[in-house]
Amino acid sequence: MSLNIQKPVTMQQIARLAGVSRPAVSAVLNNRENSSIKVSQEKRERILDIARNLKYRPNLAAIQLTGKRDRTVGIVHSCYVLGIHDEMIRRLAIQLRLAGYKSFFVPVTDPQQELETLNELASRGFAGILASYSLVNLKQQDYPMPVVMISENLASYDIGVDLKTGFHTMTRHLLAHGHRRIGFLCSTLKYNALKLEGLREALAEAGIPRKQEYLVELSWNAGFAEQILNLIRKERVTAFAVAGDLLANRFMHWLRRQGLRVPEDIALFGTDGLEAANQGLVPLTTIVQPLDSIARRAVNLLLEKIEQPGRQQSSGKPELIQPLYRISRSCGCPEHQEKTIYWEGIPLTLEHSSPYIEPPPPELEAEEILLTQQEILKLS
Numbered sequence: 001m002s003l004n005i006q007k008p009v010t011m012q013q014i015a016r017l018a019g020v021s022r023p024a025v026s027a028v029l030n031n032r033e034n035s036s037i038k039v040s041q042e043k044r045e046r047i048l049d050i051a052r053n054l055k056y057r058p059n060l061a062a063i064q065l066t067g068k069r070d071r072t073v074g075i076v077h078s079c080y081v082l083g084i085h086d087e088m089i090r091r092l093a094i095q096l097r098l099a100g101y102k103s104f105f106v107p108v109t110d111p112q113q114e115l116e117t118l119n120e121l122a123s124r125g126f127a128g129i130l131a132s133y134s135l136v137n138l139k140q141q142d143y144p145m146p147v148v149m150i151s152e153n154l155a156s157y158d159i160g161v162d163l164k165t166g167f168h169t170m171t172r173h174l175l176a177h178g179h180r181r182i183g184f185l186c187s188t189l190k191y192n193a194l195k196l197e198g199l200r201e202a203l204a205e206a207g208i209p210r211k212q213e214y215l216v217e218l219s220w221n222a223g224f225a226e227q228i229l230n231l232i233r234k235e236r237v238t239a240f241a242v243a244g245d246l247l248a249n250r251f252m253h254w255l256r257r258q259g260l261r262v263p264e265d266i267a268l269f270g271t272d273g274l275e276a277a278n279q280g281l282v283p284l285t286t287i288v289q290p291l292d293s294i295a296r297r298a299v300n301l302l303l304e305k306i307e308q309p310g311r312q313q314s315s316g317k318p319e320l321i322q323p324l325y326r327i328s329r330s331c332g333c334p335e336h337q338e339k340t341i342y343w344e345g346i347p348l349t350l351e352h353s354s355p356y357i358e359p360p361p362p363e364l365e366a367e368e369i370l371l372t373q374q375e376i377l378k379l380s
Contacts, residue, residue, distance in 0.1 A: 146305035167198030283328035
């Protein structure tokens with residue numbers, strides 16, 4: 001769905017419809033009660049009604065010239081992306097706070113609600129908007145305020161994670177373990193098409209023919225259990241690429257109820273790199289989205305647009321951040337023995353530390369290692 005943006009309504013248009021002068025409209029809309037321009041209550045209400053009906057928005061460029069810049073950023077986040085959205089919001093809020101900005105978070109569940117929310121935030125004169133895992137194709141030139149889009153699934157975005165490469169890399173890893181029939185499990189394909197594309201390219205490079213029936217889409221699919229069992233028992237699928245860590249953990253529990261073991265009978269990997277990935281039946285091999293890097297880059301880009309209004313109209317080339325990889329037992333590898341300290345769900349290094357995150361107690365330690373693409377391909 002694309003955003004249908006109309007030309008901004010001006011104070012001059014409102015003045016013409018209300019039958020008053022432009023300075024009178026400015027005095028009312030800017031709530032200047034002590035203004036030398038006197039406006040009757042009747043005309044004041046008429047001006048406000050017309051502005052409301054036309055969905056008038058303040059001229060943000062003009063506001064910035066007065067030096068009265070709002071220091072609140074709206075964070076619009078799709079709740080459709082399970083598990084990862086809380087982690088992403090927290091990191092964005094921390095980065096904004098470090099930069100001296102407040103955050104105003106609004107969850108959305110569908111494209112229409114997101115469009116309405118974006119318009120509402122713009123009408124309030126926020127400094128900018130961070131749209132994380134957005135459901136709509138919002139373009140900077142369509143909007144009168146700085147916007148940064150975080151989502152690689154859209155035609156127009158600013159920052160994303162190269163999950164296509166991530167799935168290509170991890171599929172090669174499964175192939176190196178000897179798997180030739182690999183299924184793809186997701187909640188809905190619409191928001192996971194790039195992941196499937198990466199898997200298919202890796203299979204094609206290995207000379208394995210494309211099998212559409214190896215795709216399992218769970219949304220609105222009452223027969224998914226029968227479909228998966230058919231893939232395992234009849235098609236002899238031995239591994240699954242799963243689009244999400246929470247889904248991968250649930251899948252492991254479901255496999256156990258079917259009498260199947262991970263990784264002995266079915267190998268799999270997940271996506272996102274959530275702390276919950278290591279709380280399942282078997283430690284989960286997963287593609288890690290570097291949320292700290294994403295949040296830091298997104299906030300920096302938004303601040304550049306806020307501080308340099310001329311940049312707002314040119315989004316520039318989208319930036320794809322490379323994922324990392326956590327290798328555990330679910331793919332069939334032995335567990336790596338290297339310590340990463342966790343605190344509030346964040347794997348801490350010196351880079352992650354901030355005044356808002358206290359050092360973790362010594363007992364909160366987890367055994368794992370994060371690998372780059374080059375390092376994981378060496379394992380293959």
